[in-house]
Every structure is written in structure tokens, then in C-alpha cells.
Amino acid sequence: MSIATVDIAPLAGVGEPAPVLLTVEEAAHCLRIGRTTCYALIRTGQLESLTIGGLRRVPADAPAAYLARRRAEQRAA
Numbered sequence: 001m002s003i004a005t006v007d008i009a010p011l012a013g014v015g016e017p018a019p020v021l022l023t024v025e026e027a028a029h030c031l032r033i034g035r036t037t038c039y040a041l042i043r044t045g046q047l048e049s050l051t052i053g054g055l056r057r058v059p060a061d062a063p064a065a066y067l068a069r070r071r072a073e074q075r076a077a
Contacts, residue, residue, distance in 0.1 A: 020060055024049070027058040031066070041066065 022030070027047070028038035038058075041047035046069075048062040 018060065021052075021057040022060055022063075024056055024058060027063050030063045 019026075024038050024042065025035055028035045031038065033041075038047065042049045042056070042058070047058065047066050049056055049058045051057075
């Protein structure tokens with residue numbers, strides 16, 4: 001089974017490493033969904049996130065993991 005990939009390289013500047021954590025807006029952009037929809041996925045636990053201080057962040061690999069789960073669910077249906 002192939003793993004879904006989400007390209008986060010454009011989020012890094014030239015010569016910078018790819019980010020480890022994304023803002024909710026960046027994660028939404030990667031998934032091509034709206035910010036409100038992204039927060040709904042986080043609230044329901046479908047998209048992994050964590051709080052650092054008062055900031056909500058999404059691990060860079062979480063969007064791809066979410067897509068892989070969704071694809072597996074749709075194939076099973």
C-alpha cells in the first residue's frame with residue numbers, strides 16, 4: 001500500500017529545512033481545505049495536533065497520515 005504524501009516543501013524558504021510543525025492554516029493549505037474545516041478535523045481527532053503554549057500546531061506528517069486513513073476507509077467501503 002502506498003503512503004499518501006502532502007508536499008510541505010513550498011512552506012520552507014529557499015535553503016531552509018522543511019518545517020516540523022505546521023500552523024493550522026498551513027495544514028489546511030496542504031490539504032486544500034478551509035481553515036474552519038481543518039479546525040473541525042482537529043476537534044474531532046481526525047487530524048493530529050498539539051498545543052505549544054497557547055498555539056495550536058499540526059505535525060508536518062499529520063496531513064499525509066490523515067489522507068492515508070481516508071483513502072483506506074474509502075477503499076474498504
